[in-house]
Amino acid sequence: MSPAVLIAVAIVLPPLLRIIYTSVHGPALSLTSYAEVVKSNLFRETLRTTFIIAGSASVLSLLLGFIVALHLARQPAQRRTALMVLVLLPFWTSILVKCFAFTIILGRDGIINSLLSWIFDTRIQLPLVLNRIGTLVGMTNYLIPLIVLPVLASLLAIDSTIYRAASIMGAKPARIFWTVTVPMSLPGVFAGLLSIFVMSLGTFIIPALLGGRRDQMLSNLVDFYNRQVLDWAKASSISIVLFGIAAAFIIPLILWRRRKA
Template sequence: MPLLFILHTSTAGGTSAEAFHSVGSSALFRRALVTTVQVAVLASLISLVLGYLVALHLVRQPPRRRAMLMVLVLLPFWTSILVKSYAFTIILGREGLINGALSWLLGTHIELPLIFNRAGVLIGMTNYLTPLVVFPILASLLAIDPALYRAAEIMGARPARIFFTVTLPLSAPGVAAAVLSAAVVSLGFFIVPALLGGKQDLMLANLVDFYTREVLDWGVASAVGVMLFVLIGVFAVPAMVLRRRKQQQLGVA
């Protein structure tokens, strides 16, 4: 019902597409759309690399230790994203913990620009997305038959070749599901860009807030929301298909 109400508002009760024409001709919307896609892709890829490394470490641990480490992976979810974003302002600020530590180690004043820019947005989003990426990849890695690794070692394959010819291809479904899920979540981020980003890091969710609180144009805000929903669907549908195929394969197995 809320989605239908937003669609109803964006079309002025189903009688006009003026809001969509206004959005389509807006340079601000085009810039926010490009920024949203760029940030979502970059954050998803960075989270994928970090999450894959964590999943590789977890799969090599004994079951009991793996369970304990998985609790640590889930630990970031115990804290509100709003609280974590405020914490990052202290950690990443020009006088924050990172710059303070670097200044102390190097003996000179360091002010790395880690906040109110794209770097701050990516750091905050990656912190949230990485745990989401770990578990689909971990499930794929655990499903690989250990005999395949032993066979590759017997044939003389080195660790790097085993990874690129055995581990990576067989974990590809989990990787695809993880990166698509991360992209779906990252497209709708609002708090992190608002607190850690700058004026050049306006995303579509922030644009909806701008039209509702500053411009007070609910029709255009609803049109932006509909377009954001469609954009998320572009990433969500492949993720759902991959998840369904994986469930069917597990059922057959």
């Protein structure tokens, strides 16, 4: 194991073990809290919402991020570096601040609605925030930089002579895109999609601030059991279930990467 791995293990493992211990250590040592959690409607509803939001946010981010990555791949190196800074710009701002900024942009009398009202000369109040749309906007804003990087790496790894060969053989740009670019970028797409999906499973602030009542995700439920009900066995069980789900997605990815290497 490398030193970096050792440090990560030393930092992550003790609290994780503590959470596992808390999850089985309610009034007595048992798996009751897991059984109660899995049976409860609250958990099942929230789990479903978590998968739907994480899945749709990931796919949406992939579609938008792919376009960005494609554009970046076609730029000369120097210009690409400059444009990369713009892609990474959202990382420089706290997610909390971004969420409040989005409420100003997306609100009923926010920038978008005011602009539309002015263009169409009538009062327009599209519901863009405190609902699923707001959550997805916030999530895609957060995820796009994370998907652009692996996809861009895949695109840059494509040997440019393949493009030349394809075009010499008479392939039109659309055909080159579908038969060369897309299949050859799949490794990056696949790896990026899976990692942003796993990352979005644990989102907490975005659904809490930009979502509506039905956009609560598992992390919000952990917070609820942890701070409001003070039922730490349940809060820990949910965390461990969430951790297990994330592991179930990420472990195959690691194995696949190792095999490829």
